[in-house]
Amino acid sequence: MKPDFIEELRWRGMVHDMTPGTEEQLKKEITAGYIGFDPTAKSLHIGNLATIMLLVHFQRAGHKPVALVGGATGMIGDPSFKAAERKLLDEETLRENQSGIKKQLEQFLDFDSGENSAIVLNNYDWFKNFGFLEFLRDNGKHISVNYMLAKDSVKKRLETGISFTEFAYQLLQGYDFYHLYANHSVKIQMGGSDQWGNITTGTEYIRRKAQGEAYALTAPLVTKADGSKFGKSEGGNIWLDPEMTSPYQFYQFWLNCSDEDSKKLIRVFTLKSKEEIETLEKQHEEAPHLRTLQNALADDITKMVHGETELETAKKASKILFDKKATISDFDSLGEKTLLQVFETVPQKEINTPGEISYVDFLGEHIGDLIFKSKGEARRMIKEGGISINKEKITDGNAILDINPLSNKYYLIQKGRKNYFFVKII
Template sequence: MSNPLVEELKWRGMVHDMMPGTEEQLSKEVTTGYVGFDPTADSLHIGNLVPVMLLVHLQRAGHKPVALVGGATGMVGDPSGKSAERPMLDLDKLNHNLNSQKKQLQKFLNFDCGENSAEIVNNYDWFKDISFLDFIRDTGKHITVNYMMSKDSVKNRLETGMSFTEFTYQLVQGYDFYHLYNEKNCRLQMGGSDQWGNIVTGTELIRRKVQGEAFALTAPLIKKADGSKFGKSEGGNVWLDAEKTSPYKFYQYWLNTSDEDASNFIRIFTLLSKEEIEALEKEHNEAPHLRVLQKALAEDITVRVHSKEDLDTAIKASNLLFGKSTTEDLESIDENTLLAVFEGVPQVDITASELAEAEGYIDLLSTTTKEVIFKSKGEVRRMLQGGGVSINKAKIEDMNAKPEIKLLQDKYFLVQKGKKNYYLITVQ
């Protein structure tokens, strides 16, 4: 039996494994399904968006999504896909991370739509009252060591070593599914393909403890066409938190994807329809240099993770380097975006008195800026005479005038030499 939700996920390339009977369950009734998020950081990153989108599609299909934040499992640490044990987090740090992640999850799901309103639950709420003896007696006896040892997350770590704490992780996660099955009639758990073993431990626990039936569906782990790791940039993870990854850098990450990746990512990370995506691909193939696909992907996902205002700022900031822009555009962006845009350009520090005492633009652009921009006054003069120098996107018309510069954010100004050479000056 085919199901509209599963068909939707399949054409988007979001189904890796699915337990038999899942489609029948989804076709039979409004089904509660959940995804777990461990609070290893105080922000989700773009890799987490895959399971988030599974919940989004579940809700759009009329089912009830539950996002589980792992206050308890975060204390244990999931060994799946890890070559070494995760560092332990204290309770204060865990709670800080949990609260930050909750705010981000609330952007994607509808929490006020009746029967299929989304919920966020914290597994610490039920684990905090369970004693170790109660757990091993009432839950541990239902899952054999042989069964637990057969899981890839365990087998892959046997050579390097695995603590008993990590070994029990799949049992703790399995109990989450059992608890939600009992308390919220949750019949489905979803996640990345590396979670398959942990998820089916939950379905097995439900079967053995209460003779119940539950289901599993996982999405493939995202890989880039060139083999490099998805979700990483030169600065590390691409985070959903604007303080960790600026909206400009976030936008640029998607804008700079390859054609093959963009075709894949636009299916997974946007809610554009199949017809809309195929029309964009056709348009892109006719003029690949316009990067229609990348722009549509970057714009859609930046608005949903951040805001339309952040997208407009990111586009404006992108044009500072790569397109036509004005002094007003430059003055309108915030300090974090300014620094993100010009992160890779040469930077010079000068004092406020050096700026004030500069006799003219020739003096300012050679001596005062430590000869970083121009090596001699003669070079400055030639470039100025040819109209090849701008400050804050305004061309210098009178090279002999006393420099009067409106500082960006009260401490920066931008020098442009020719068409492509930029220098950011910090006035201290």
């Protein structure tokens, strides 16, 4: 038996608002619904993943998901709750971004399941044929300026200024909904709560131009327990593209979520059942130090986005990194690519082959001030037992450097318990 879409979203905390009649429409028949994705980067990020999960649940409930890549609207930029106008992208960059996004969406949705197979469309395919005067004449007249000005997303920007280009964005998105309604029988548009104004412009557009009935549903924007924006790390966005955010860093991001955040995130970002999640929550409460929720969350999402092999590699790397008994052979077993991913955020330096040199000279002079400001400081730290190179404790600062580099070219230096440094030999 297929799950009820709205009920599934409710217990997961994924319903923010919806227009009257939405639930009745979805119970009545298989319905096509869409979500738009702006191609502002060549990859989607985990902020987009929340809306992707809406489409995943939509298809699991037996409905037809439509992913719309905004090849045309991406040239303008959505002003919704943005402080300033976005930089416009050129056509070549947009095409590259669209290709990357489409490939990522195919990881989550079934495009070969018969009646409710997913499809990906690009609004540039219909907007490219429109002349400016033709669009204004045939479509602009259906939505009044008063209606557009009343939207919160526009009101907030009137204080700082909004160009006509961005002001017209909701009209273009409204036309998208109409086009999909007329040509693909799409009756519902979904998105984050910040898209409510744009989405309801589409339902109004369909009512006025086609005398039709369409529906809107939004999910809450995912925030942290402290109210701050979710989905960024110190290095910026957490991307779905493994070249932009490595599988290891992706896995670690979820693993480091707080207990309170994890309770919400595991509902939004995994397909675990209510019973499974409640069992995990109980286990977590009984032994919080085991971080049961975080481990389940990180495992599920990393596997979904990057696959089983990359998940196992990320888990192996994590275990080795935090294992006090790990040896140089353990790190070498990761392979150079994973090794670099693990330490991509730690302070690094490239040096020439050290040659015959003491540990004190190597740490306090040869690699500059990466770790120590002087040889005396390095000598004191070695004497106190606080330095390891490639997981081997250094006890004699005057001894000659006699440790083989990882992958024949890297030294991993650990200062104290938590401070790591990475040196590459060139």
